[in-house]
Amino acid sequence: MMNNNNQTPEMALESLAEQIRACRNCDLARGRTQAVPGEGNVRAEIMFIGEAPGKKEDELGHPFIGPSGKFLTSMIEDIGLRREDVFIGNVIRCRPPENRDPQANEIAACRGWLHAQLQIIQPRVVCTLGRFAMNTLIDPDMLIGQAHGIPVEKDGVLFIPLYHPAAALHQAKLRDTLIADMRQVRVELQARGLWGKR
Ligand code: URA
Numbered sequence: 001m002m003n004n005n006n007q008t009p010e011m012a013l014e015s016l017a018e019q020i021r022a023c024r025n026c027d028l029a030r031g032r033t034q035a036v037p038g039e040g041n042v043r044a045e046i047m048f049i050g051e052a053p054g055k056k057e058d059e060l061g062h063p064f065i066g067p068s069g070k071f072l073t074s075m076i077e078d079i080g081l082r083r084e085d086v087f088i089g090n091v092i093r094c095r096p097p098e099n100r101d102p103q104a105n106e107i108a109a110c111r112g113w114l115h116a117q118l119q120i121i122q123p124r125v126v127c128t129l130g131r132f133a134m135n136t137l138i139d140p141d142m143l144i145g146q147a148h149g150i151p152v153e154k155d156g157v158l159f160i161p162l163y164h165p166a167a168a169l170h171q172a173k174l175r176d177t178l179i180a181d182m183r184q185v186r187v188e189l190q191a192r193g194l195w196g197k198r
Helices: 009-021 056-061 068-078 105-121 133-138 165-170 172-191
Strands: 044-048 088-089 125-129 151-155 157-162
Touching: 009 105, 044 068, 044 105, 044 133, 068 165, 068 172, 088 105, 125 133, 125 172, 151 172, 157 172, 165 172
Parallel strands: 044 088, 044 125, 125 157
Antiparallel strands: 151 157
């Protein structure tokens, strides 16, 4: 299928990634090695949206490739998917200094990229990883301790807030909760007849 500019979704996603790599919408652009646009299947039913690139992601330009990325990948495989089946991105695309929390102005500057990717991919399910993605995409007042694992339907998309894999790597209890919530993602999809649709 082509869009108005005679582009396939693959072309549209890649051209967006090129624009993100050149983005200078906020000051984080000055300190980055490279921006990390996000990557995966343009026909993905599920998107995973994290917080921001870390050291390794900044060096290599791919999302979730450090320790929390390995954990995320193992959970994706645990529910019967591969990284290539899903799309993985972040709320902000440039590494904050020393991995500090993203600031509101940085999230605002990067928001348009996330919405453009959602438009192109049109996933059925978006799993937010950590509070920044949850507060940006679902509800600014939501608390992760209460909301994790509970799906929220919004604009025809099922959003499922999950703990961030990095937080879960540091706290054994959160790790078990995250693994259980992730398995529930599959159950929720199957219950809605959305598993393996594309
Ligand atoms: N943490 C994130 O939130 N995103 C990444 O890409 C890597 C680590």
